[in-house]
Amino acid sequence: MRSRSLGTRVGIGLAWVAGLSLVAMILGIVVWLGVKGASALSWDFVSQDPTPGTIEEGVLGGIRGPLVGTLLVTTIGVAVALPIGLGAAIFLAEYRRPRWLARVVEQGIELLFGIPSIVFALFGLAVFTSSALIPLSSEIGSSGKAYGQSFIVAGLMMSLIAIPPIARSAEEAIRAIPDDLREASYALGKGRLTTIRRITLPGARPGIATGVILGGGKIAGDTAIVWLLLGGVITWENAQWYSPEHWLDTLRGTGATLTTYVYFASPVGDGNAETSAYGAAFVLILLMILVNGAVLVASRRGGWKR
Amino acid sequence: MALSPQTALPRHDPAAIARAARRLERRERAAYLTFAGLGVVALVVVALVAVYVVRKAWPAFEHNGVSILGNRAVPGMDEELNRSFSGFQGQPYRELHAWPAIYGTLLTTGGAVLLSVPFSILAAIFVAELAPRGVLRVVEPVVRLLAAVPSVVWGLFALLVLAPWVDRFLIPDTLATDYASSVALTGSSFLLGVLVLTLMIAPFEISIFTDALRAVPDQWRQGGRALGLDTWRTVVRISLPVIRPAIVAGTVLATGRAIGEAIALSMAAGGVGFIPNPLDGFTFFLEPVRPLASAIVDYQEGIGAADLEANLFAFGTMILVSALALMLAARLIVAPIRSKGSP
Numbered sequence A: 001m002r003s004r005s006l007g008t009r010v011g012i013g014l015a016w017v018a019g020l021s022l023v024a025m026i027l028g029i030v031v032w033l034g035v036k037g038a039s040a041l042s043w044d045f046v047s048q049d050p051t052p053g054t055i056e057e058g059v060l061g062g063i064r065g066p067l068v069g070t071l072l073v074t075t076i077g078v079a080v081a082l083p084i085g086l087g088a089a090i091f092l093a094e095y096r097r098p099r100w101l102a103r104v105v106e107q108g109i110e111l112l113f114g115i116p117s118i119v120f121a122l123f124g125l126a127v128f129t130s131s132a133l134i135p136l137s138s139e140i141g142s143s144g145k146a147y148g149q150s151f152i153v154a155g156l157m158m159s160l161i162a163i164p165p166i167a168r169s170a171e172e173a174i175r176a177i178p179d180d181l182r183e184a185s186y187a188l189g190k191g192r193l194t195t196i197r198r199i200t201l202p203g204a205r206p207g208i209a210t211g212v213i214l215g216g217g218k219i220a221g222d223t224a225i226v227w228l229l230l231g232g233v234i235t236w237e238n239a240q241w242y243s244p245e246h247w248l249d250t251l252r253g254t255g256a257t258l259t260t261y262v263y264f265a266s267p268v269g270d271g272n273a274e275t276s277a278y279g280a281a282f283v284l285i286l287l288m289i290l291v292n293g294a295v296l297v298a299s300r301r302g303g304w305k306r
Numbered sequence B: 001m002a003l004s005p006q007t008a009l010p011r012h013d014p015a016a017i018a019r020a021a022r023r024l025e026r027r028e029r030a031a032y033l034t035f036a037g038l039g040v041v042a043l044v045v046v047a048l049v050a051v052y053v054v055r056k057a058w059p060a061f062e063h064n065g066v067s068i069l070g071n072r073a074v075p076g077m078d079e080e081l082n083r084s085f086s087g088f089q090g091q092p093y094r095e096l097h098a099w100p101a102i103y104g105t106l107l108t109t110g111g112a113v114l115l116s117v118p119f120s121i122l123a124a125i126f127v128a129e130l131a132p133r134g135v136l137r138v139v140e141p142v143v144r145l146l147a148a149v150p151s152v153v154w155g156l157f158a159l160l161v162l163a164p165w166v167d168r169f170l171i172p173d174t175l176a177t178d179y180a181s182s183v184a185l186t187g188s189s190f191l192l193g194v195l196v197l198t199l200m201i202a203p204f205e206i207s208i209f210t211d212a213l214r215a216v217p218d219q220w221r222q223g224g225r226a227l228g229l230d231t232w233r234t235v236v237r238i239s240l241p242v243i244r245p246a247i248v249a250g251t252v253l254a255t256g257r258a259i260g261e262a263i264a265l266s267m268a269a270g271g272v273g274f275i276p277n278p279l280d281g282f283t284f285f286l287e288p289v290r291p292l293a294s295a296i297v298d299y300q301e302g303i304g305a306a307d308l309e310a311n312l313f314a315f316g317t318m319i320l321v322s323a324l325a326l327m328l329a330a331r332l333i334v335a336p337i338r339s340k341g342s343p
Helices: A006-038 A043-047 A064-095 A099-114 A117-128 A131-136 A151-175 A179-187 A192-221 A224-229 A244-252 A258-265 A274-300 B014-069 B077-086 B099-130 B133-148 B151-169 B173-179 B190-215 B218-226 B231-242 B244-260 B263-268 B278-286 B292-302 B306-339
Strands: A050-052 A059-061
Touching (some): A006 B099, A006 B133, A006 B190, A043 A064, A043 A274, A064 A192, A064 A274, A064 B014, A099 B014, A117 A131, A117 A224, A117 B244, A117 B292, A117 B306, A131 A151, A151 A192, A151 A224, A179 A192, A192 A274, A192 B014, A224 B292, A258 A274, A258 B263, A274 B133, B014 B306, B077 B099, B077 B306, B099 B133, B099 B231, B099 B244, B099 B292, B099 B306, B151 B190, B151 B263, B190 B244, B190 B278, B218 B231, B231 B244, B244 B306, B263 B292, B292 B306
Antiparallel strands (some): A050 A059
16 A cells, blocks of 8 residues: 555544544443443332422432323324324425425425424413413413413424424435336326325335434434423322323323433432433433334335335 | 226216216315425424514513613623513513623534534544445444434533533632632533534534535546545545535534524533633633523523513524524525535
8 A cells, every 4th residue: 555645644544533433422421321320220210200309319219200201292293293294295205396385395394494492392382371272281270371381282392393304204215216116006097196105105114114213203302392391390290190081181281201301300400319310311312222223124124125 | 087996987977987087186186285285384383483482572672672682791691581580679670681692602502513513524524435334334323323312411411421520620629719709610611511512413414414425426536536636635625625515504504403402501501691701711611601592491480471481582583583594594605606516
């Protein structure tokens, strides 16, 4: 190999350092949380609800409520975002007419992607505190104003941050389906809608699944919306939230997710309990690793093989 | 019009055929309108967000005018926010001078962009051009995972690992006592805010830059090699200039994210509406800030009070306007560069 100039060697060296430091960072974060959080992890930690302790004790108990809260908010958010994101993707990839409307749809998704989640949180407060929307949260006394904080409200606002990733992956996947498959379907006398349902969507399933998982991961990792729209609390309104007659109240009530639990249990929150914060953060990062693994699996499974 | 063979057609009844055709046509039309309608939802939501947030913020802007962007040392922004919650001397208090928060956002965002862009370019070069296949199989998922680390985890890291470390090694006791009269130096600071934001936006930039580098046609690289450039110089002289639009666009989008990051900064940046003074030398970096987004999180508990609510929505409006302006700027900057013949 011929000798390389100093500039080249330094440049390549720096690029390697930058690239490998990424691996070091993720290892550092996971190992740090693992070491600090492992002592908090136990069956009780996962299976018990948090309870407020004295100021010295900080928050006691486990993370069952927040864990379920994360699942709940994510489910609501994805359930709302999927039809909207997928519909937009189908419009953009299959119809795309008139052209100006396609531009409008594209712009909308791009803008939605660029708006920070804290702004969505404020928007949620502004909208859902109006008296007409009391059924979605609960009324402040009998003032005619709504709290504007509930699982439904948080989930709805969360859907806004999940729409762009779902729309993007789905559009990309639909575009990747070769036109001859569609033409074959038309040649068999199928209409456009049937072709979308029977050819396009099954073929784009891996991409759609990827989008859903990415969107769900974004929701599960967001703190700002939950903090403002689910209440800065760790206990749920109803201690028996899991029994069916309370389900509706739970959805309309305040609560916590893993992210707000970590925030609450950290030294800046009211429930100062470092070990629990570490434990919950470790669970959260494991969840994210799981989500990323699921993306890898989902993007390779199914679809039309050529 | 394509007919579905499942709909059994009465062969010799033209009226029935026409009805079936119309039914199909209506179905197709309904489907088209549904998809188009779902597509428009995003833009409608964006418009609603803008309207609602600005409307709620309006009282604050109306009362303060331009001075909302200004600074008033006494009583200071934090105290103004407290007073807007509880009133002052029995009267509602509506003054707001938000410069400390705006300055905090500028400092943390600016610092993070300055730090993250060179790093992200290097990392993207590594991923797209240098890394051997085996290494790549590890690094690519790592970048994705880094982008997925929740902001609250970065905040926790800053709060429980970096802040005590900064407090112990960078803030001697004498310095802390010197500053005690103006602000408490605890380790949580502008510097940590910058570090946390850097960690958060770098993966985002890396993935954009990497995609752009991968889109550079291989012949262009080979052309560089044929002219006697080595690997590195090919990257610097050919690939990087070519992906300049992507670098600009990615950086601008990342800036928008940094401006809107609330939780991690609320945990890391100190949470005091203080104005770090560059003339303080190195201590400048150790002084706390309270950026716009984190102020919203810090004061959200009092949002039931109308005056505080207007103030926090004013912060939200500033964030929203900056984010939208940045997206517009990205487009205006990128379009002319792109038309000069990049891929």
